[in-house]
Amino acid sequence: MPETYHLRVNGALREVTLEGDTPLLYALRNDLELSAAKFGCGLAQCGACTVIVGGTAVRSCRTEVRAVENRDITTLEGIGTETKLHPLQTAFIAEQAMQCGYCINGMIMSAKALLDKNPRPSELQIREALAGNLCRCGSHNRIVRAIERASKEMAT
Amino acid sequence: MSATLTRREFGGALGGLVIAFSMAPRVGTAAESAPRLPGMLEANRRLDAWLRVDPVGTVTVFTGRVELGQGATTALAQIAAEELDIGIARVRMIPVDTNRSPNEGVTAGSNSIEAGGAALRSAAAEARAILIQHASQRLALPVDQLIADDGTIFAKSGPQRTSYWELAADMPLAREATNSVPPKPAKDHRLVGRPAQRLDIPDKVMGQPIFIQDMRLPGMVYGRIVRPPSYGAELVRLDETSVRKMPGVIAVVRDGRFLGVVAEREEQAIAARAALMKAATWRVPAGLPDPATVHDYLKTRPGIDTKTVNEKTASAQPAVKTITATYRKPYLAHASIGPSCGAAGLIDDMLTVWSHTQGPYPLRADIAKATGLAPEKVRVIHTQGAGCYGHNGADDAAFDAALLSLAVNGRLVKLQWMRDDEFGWEPFGSAMTMAASASLSADGSIVDWQYDVWSCTHNMRPGNRQGVNLLASWHLAKPFERATPAELALPAGGGDRNAVPTYDFPNQRIVDHFIPDMPLRVSALRTLGGFGNVFALESFMDEVADAAGADPVAFRLKHLKDERARAVLQAAAEKAGWKPGEKSDGTRGRGVAFSRYETTKTYVALIADVVVDRTSGAVRVERVTAAADAGQTINPDGLRNQIEGGIIQGASWTLKEQVKFDKERILSRDWVGYPILTFAEVPAVDVVLIDHPELPSLGAGEASQGPISAAIANAIRHATGARLRDLPFTPERVKAAIARG
Numbered sequence: 001m002p003e004t005y006h007l008r009v010n011g012a013l014r015e016v017t018l019e020g021d022t023p024l025l026y027a028l029r030n031d032l033e034l035s036a037a038k039f040g041c042g043l044a045q046c047g048a049c050t051v052i053v054g055g056t057a058v059r060s061c062r063t064e065v066r067a068v069e070n071r072d073i074t075t076l077e078g079i080g081t082e083t084k085l086h087p088l089q090t091a092f093i094a095e096q097a098m099q100c101g102y103c104i105n106g107m108i109m110s111a112k113a114l115l116d117k118n119p120r121p122s123e124l125q126i127r128e129a130l131a132g133n134l135c136r137c138g139s140h141n142r143i144v145r146a147i148e149r150a151s152k153e154m155a156t
Numbered sequence: 157m158s159a160t161l162t163r164r165e166f167g168g169a170l171g172g173l174v175i176a177f178s179m180a181p182r183v184g185t186a187a188e189s190a191p192r193l194p195g196m197l198e199a200n201r202r203l204d205a206w207l208r209v210d211p212v213g214t215v216t217v218f219t220g221r222v223e224l225g226q227g228a229t230t231a232l233a234q235i236a237a238e239e240l241d242i243g244i245a246r247v248r249m250i251p252v253d254t255n256r257s258p259n260e261g262v263t264a265g266s267n268s269i270e271a272g273g274a275a276l277r278s279a280a281a282e283a284r285a286i287l288i289q290h291a292s293q294r295l296a297l298p299v300d301q302l303i304a305d306d307g308t309i310f311a312k313s314g315p316q317r318t319s320y321w322e323l324a325a326d327m328p329l330a331r332e333a334t335n336s337v338p339p340k341p342a343k344d345h346r347l348v349g350r351p352a353q354r355l356d357i358p359d360k361v362m363g364q365p366i367f368i369q370d371m372r373l374p375g376m377v378y379g380r381i382v383r384p385p386s387y388g389a390e391l392v393r394l395d396e397t398s399v400r401k402m403p404g405v406i407a408v409v410r411d412g413r414f415l416g417v418v419a420e421r422e423e424q425a426i427a428a429r430a431a432l433m434k435a436a437t438w439r440v441p442a443g444l445p446d447p448a449t450v451h452d453y454l455k456t457r458p459g460i461d462t463k464t465v466n467e468k469t470a471s472a473q474p475a476v477k478t479i480t481a482t483y484r485k486p487y488l489a490h491a492s493i494g495p496s497c498g499a500a501g502l503i504d505d506m507l508t509v510w511s512h513t514q515g516p517y518p519l520r521a522d523i524a525k526a527t528g529l530a531p532e533k534v535r536v537i538h539t540q541g542a543g544c545y546g547h548n549g550a551d552d553a554a555f556d557a558a559l560l561s562l563a564v565n566g567r568l569v570k571l572q573w574m575r576d577d578e579f580g581w582e583p584f585g586s587a588m589t590m591a592a593s594a595s596l597s598a599d600g601s602i603v604d605w606q607y608d609v610w611s612c613t614h615n616m617r618p619g620n621r622q623g624v625n626l627l628a629s630w631h632l633a634k635p636f637e638r639a640t641p642a643e644l645a646l647p648a649g650g651g652d653r654n655a656v657p658t659y660d661f662p663n664q665r666i667v668d669h670f671i672p673d674m675p676l677r678v679s680a681l682r683t684l685g686g687f688g689n690v691f692a693l694e695s696f697m698d699e700v701a702d703a704a705g706a707d708p709v710a711f712r713l714k715h716l717k718d719e720r721a722r723a724v725l726q727a728a729a730e731k732a733g734w735k736p737g738e739k740s741d742g743t744r745g746r747g748v749a750f751s752r753y754e755t756t757k758t759y760v761a762l763i764a765d766v767v768v769d770r771t772s773g774a775v776r777v778e779r780v781t782a783a784a785d786a787g788q789t790i791n792p793d794g795l796r797n798q799i800e801g802g803i804i805q806g807a808s809w810t811l812k813e814q815v816k817f818d819k820e821r822i823l824s825r826d827w828v829g830y831p832i833l834t835f836a837e838v839p840a841v842d843v844v845l846i847d848h849p850e851l852p853s854l855g856a857g858e859a860s861q862g863p864i865s866a867a868i869a870n871a872i873r874h875a876t877g878a879r880l881r882d883l884p885f886t887p888e889r890v891k892a893a894i895a896r897g
Contacts, residue, residue: 002403019403022423030422035370036363038542040493041575042426045827048493076363089361096353096793099801100225101360102367102494102542127835134827136493137225137543138804140838142797 005069009034010078020066025049027065028075036076036105040134047106047133051075057113076105079112088112091150092143099137106133111147120151193335195275196220200258203329206279207236209287211324213307215240216248220260221272222514223251223356225543226857227794228268230354234790235273238347239280239339241304242320249355252516252538262515262617264546264680265648266757266855269790273853277339283329285337290323342788342849349849351793356540368512368539369497369572376499377406378422379560379571380429382415382436383581384631386821387677388443389413391436399431408432409563412633416560418569429574442819445675451484451589455610457673461643465652465668472603472662475595479703481696483592483881485688486814487676488585489830494542495573496549496582498557502566507534511554512541518619519551523558526629526636545805547617547679549573549582552627559628576825581627584815585681586612586671588651590692600704602715605664607693611651612671613641614684625679643670644684647756654686654862657693658752659715676817682802683858686753687809690862691869691883694749698870699879707736708748708870718752720785720846724761725750727783727844732763740875743768747870749863758859759785759846760799764807764839764867768875773891777807777839777868785846786856792845799860800841806861808833810868811885 004017009032016031023042028051029035037060040048044059051060052074080086088108091097098104107130114121114129121129126147135143192198200206200220208216217236223229233247250257260272284304291309292299295316303310307320342349359366384391396408399417404424409416417432419425445453499510507529513519516536524531536554544550553573561569573581588611595604616638618625623639630636644650652668683690701711709729716722725748728734734748745768750761762782768775784799812831816823824830865883873879878893 018421019423026421026423029370030372033365033372034363035365035372038367038369038494039572040495041827043575043826045575046493076361080362082362085361092361093353093357096357096797098225098357098360099227099797100493100540100543101357102225102369102492104360105363108361130835134493134832134834136491136545136805136832138801138808138838139797140804140833140835141800141841144835 005065007065007068007073008070009073010075016065018065021064023061024051024063024065024068025060028060034075034077038102038105040103047110048103050106050109050133052109052113055113055116057110076108086112087150087153088147091146091153095142095146095149097142097146098139103133103135107135107143111150115151115154119154123148191335193275193333194278195271196258196260197275197278197333197335201332203279203283203331203333205258206276207283207329209320209324209329211321213321214246214248215242215320216250217276218250218257219272219276220252220258221268222263222516222538223540224263224514225540226268226798227354227791228263228272229356230352231269231790231794232273232276233355234347234352235277236280238345239277240284242307244347244352246307254516254520254536259517262518264514266753266857266859269853270757270855273790278335279333281339282333282335282337286328287320287323290326290328291318294318294323345849348790349788349792349847352791354794366540367494368499368510368541369494371499371510371539371570373499373501373568376568376570377418377420377564378425379416379418379557379569380425381556381571381573381577382417382429382432383577384413385438386440386443389438389440392439393437395435396432399428399435402428402431407564409560411559412631412635414559414628414631416556418560418564426574440820444817444819444821446819447817450587454587454612454671455589455669457671459672461670461672463668463670464665465646466656466664466666468661468664470662473597473599473601475603476598477703478593478595479700480591480593481699481881483590483692483695485588485691485883487587488681488809488813489579489815489824490545490548490582490681491830491832492542492544492548492578495575495578496553497541497570497572498554499568499570500554500557500561501568502561505533507558507562509534509536509554509558510539511536512539512544512550513554514544514547514550515617515619518617519554522551522618522624522626523555526555526624526626527558527562546585546681547583549578551618552581555626555628579825579830580822581677583616583677583679586614586651586678588685588688590688592692592696594696594700596700596704600706602661602700603663605657605661607655607665608667608669609652609655609685609689610669610671611685611688612674612678613643614650614678614680615644616641616679641672641674643668648754649685651685652689653684653754654689654693654751656755658718658721658755659712660717661715676815683861686858686862687806687865690749690751691865694751694863694866695869695881698747698866698873709734710736712748712750720759721750721752723846724759724783724785727846728761728763728781731783731842731844732781734763743770743875745871745873745875747867747872747874749866749870751863753855753859753862757854758856760859760863762803762860762863762867764864764871766868766871766875768872768890770876770894773887773889773894775811775868775872775885775890776837777811779840779842780864780867781842782860783844783846784856784859785848787848787851787854789845789847790853792847795845795856796843798857799843802858802860803841803864804833804838806864807839807868809861810865810883814884
């Protein structure tokens with residue numbers, strides 16, 4: 001039976017009424033109209049659906065809503081505003097770090113979880129942190145450069 | 157509309173904005189004698205079908221080219237802004253909509269800038285001249301006394317001024333194009349040729365809902381499809397009673413072996429899909445060839461059409477040595493990161509379909525045929541999806557959405573394929589066999605070149621005169637027939653794309669064996685046959701160079717007259733620090749390859765540096781150095797992005813990718829079954845651009861995939877002595893090739 005769950009998303013308390021085993025991805029995209037996280041595989045293989053829960057990058061396609069009640073959830077919509085972009089967002093624009101951009105939510109959110117823990121990662125550490133994020137257009141090196149740029153920017 | 161769906165995002169898709177201009181085809185004798193116009197301007201001759209000057213200070217561009225993540229929209233905006241002398245921020249690019257955009261067919265073949273840009277440039281140049289002419293009348297000043305700057309038209313001396321925006325009310329562009337105004341010379345360009353930030357990227361980094369997958373329409377419900385377990389599976393039994401009772405389920409749709417569900421919520425549709433899969437019993441015939449011998453199987457299919465597509469004969473020195481080799485390419489998947497998506501509903505008596513198709517007009521034609529609606533009663537609106545890399549499931553998903561919507565009285569239905577739908581049902585890039593033979597003279601020159609390629613079709617897109625190329629239409633109780641596959645003509649070609657070498661051989665014969673049979677569903681995947689042919693041709697050039705005892709770069713240059721081809725080879729070799737005769741330590745190697753895409757488009761030469769683990773057979777491509785000449789560059793950063801991306805995608809195809817199947821079904825159904833290159837595995841890429849602002853732009857979107865495959869093969873050979881002729885170069889194959897020596 002559907003129940004009401006309380007989710008703390010991007011600092012605001014939100015309510016959703018749905019089956020508790022509904023993947024967080026659909027609660028975010030359809031109930032809360034936060035559609036930055038994308039459906040890519042539903043199998044936690046590609047990373048397009050990545051959001052941050054309690055500081056950790058998680059695959060929202062395989063995370064049940066009832067498991068994240070009252071946890072801090074951050075989506076791409078919550079890391080910057082139109083007037084004050086997050087340094088990662090600025091860097092992805094500066095490096096033109098995408099082609100189609102469908103995977104970019106996952107790239108930025110995985111990168112944010114990394115930089116929050118390790119503000120000056122090496123290139124290898126960035127590549128390892130993104131090991132579970134697939135890009136099909138071949139924008140990998142631009143994405144790595146954007147994360148390096150954001151890391152530098154945030155350190156100054 | 158919900159609060160999150162703005163007009164900007166979906167181009168005023170749901171009505172409101174009505175633009176009246178003639179989209180009627182040209183008829184009559186006056187039009188017949190009119191001048192030939194560039195690109196699809198010829199077939200869509202009204203200037204206001206391409207450009208509209210808005211009183212609010214913007215210019216709206218209606219292009220028939222769709223944004224696929226390749227950045228074409230931005231480059232086209234640069235071209236329009238350049239010719240109109242306005243800032244790029246004033247340009248509004250309208251997504252293709254069959255109700256109001258010019259019909260430019262399919263956005264494919266790296267043609268958006270080469271042909272689409274030429275049409276738009278011509279229209280914009282003429283529009284500017286017309287606007288100045290109107291200003292001249294309004295201000296009573298001769299044209300040569302006027303200057304246009306960002307839409308304002310000034311008198312050179314004197315206070316008189318007007319603007320495009322004031323002149324908009326005169327409907328100055330309500331006339332046919334004549335192509336009589338020459339575009340700006342390259343030396344005057346302010347925008348074209350300079351890096352421009354992509355117009356779509358800010359919204360994407362902010363997570364704005366700009367993909368079709370993000371569409372939210374009022375009253376929208378969610379669909380999912382249950383496909384048969386294999387192409388030929390028969391539905392034996394279906395008991396959908398329990399599925400109908402599931403929470404939120406609005407409809408269970410069955411028409412023949414087309415099965416779908418519609419539900420209030422997306423996760424409910426997904427749950428209903430899973431339940432319906434369980435509720436269906438299928439008979440699965442062993443209808444597929446043995447994957448171990450599929451290449452030979454394809455070569456012996458009935459009805460193969462064998463044609464000599466290119467032949468040259470001349471006297472030459474006698475041959476002293478002949479070398480032969482055969483290469484194979486597997487079936488490849490588009491493998492888009494975002495599974496295909498479509499949305500449809502009846503709006504004002506029109507079946508309105510949102511799709512990330514490459515060809516909104518051809519899709520409309522096939523949907524009309526398969527639904528029995530008149531084409532004017534079907535409207536297709538392009539909305540961006542994930543990168544498609546060719547004809548993937550986009551059109552099929554659009555038709556799926558249309559079928560489900562019609563089954564629930566035209567309610568708005570959005571559906572996305574699940575990951576296994578995408579891998580299991582998308583049309584693949586055909587498996588191919590390439591056989592080459594070359595004869596060398598005593599002085600080490602190629603005096604004869606024989607080449608045969610066997611491939612299924614690379615074009616089963618919607619929009620054919622006969623048949624319907626939409627997946628679900630073949631599964632209906634009254635099924636439609638697929639169009640009869642046909643080979644595409646050179647120079648673009650299909651299976652024989654890039655089969656004709658750019659090298660100058662005195663004698664050559666290129667034979668295309670077109671296989672009409674399609675045991676696996678196939679259609680257009682980026683480069684069509686170009687990837688397989690360049691892989692074979694450029695691997696073989698190294699094999700022949702080896703037989704001649706020549707350096708691979710010098711050997712290529714020796715057979716190349718085309719100065720631009722020579723220039724990219726020399727630039728790549730110089731940038732990479734290529735040294736003839738460099739010895740390998742047994743694990744490290746470098747290889748070169750060159751191609752001119754479609755033999756008429758962008759030139760690319762590249763050098764790959766690899767490291768081979770001789771024990772495991774694992775190949776790591778460390779660095780790729782490329783040089784590209786795309787004629788006049790519009791957006792250098794966009795071009796660089798395309799070349800880099802193509803190298804990485806091509807490296808992934810080369811090292812990892814093949815569609816797995818058995819005699820019953822497709823086995824690659826997720827990213828474990830179809831692995832692609834990951835962050836830790838991608839090479840560093842360095843691209844040198846050779847700009848020719850004085851020459852026409854050349855298509856570049858697919859130029860680097862072909863050469864990277866051969867460069868890697870040649871580098872593995874240099875590193876280990878082993879020659880890989882079967883793609884992909886899996887560790888097992890590399891290990892076996894090294895063991896063979």
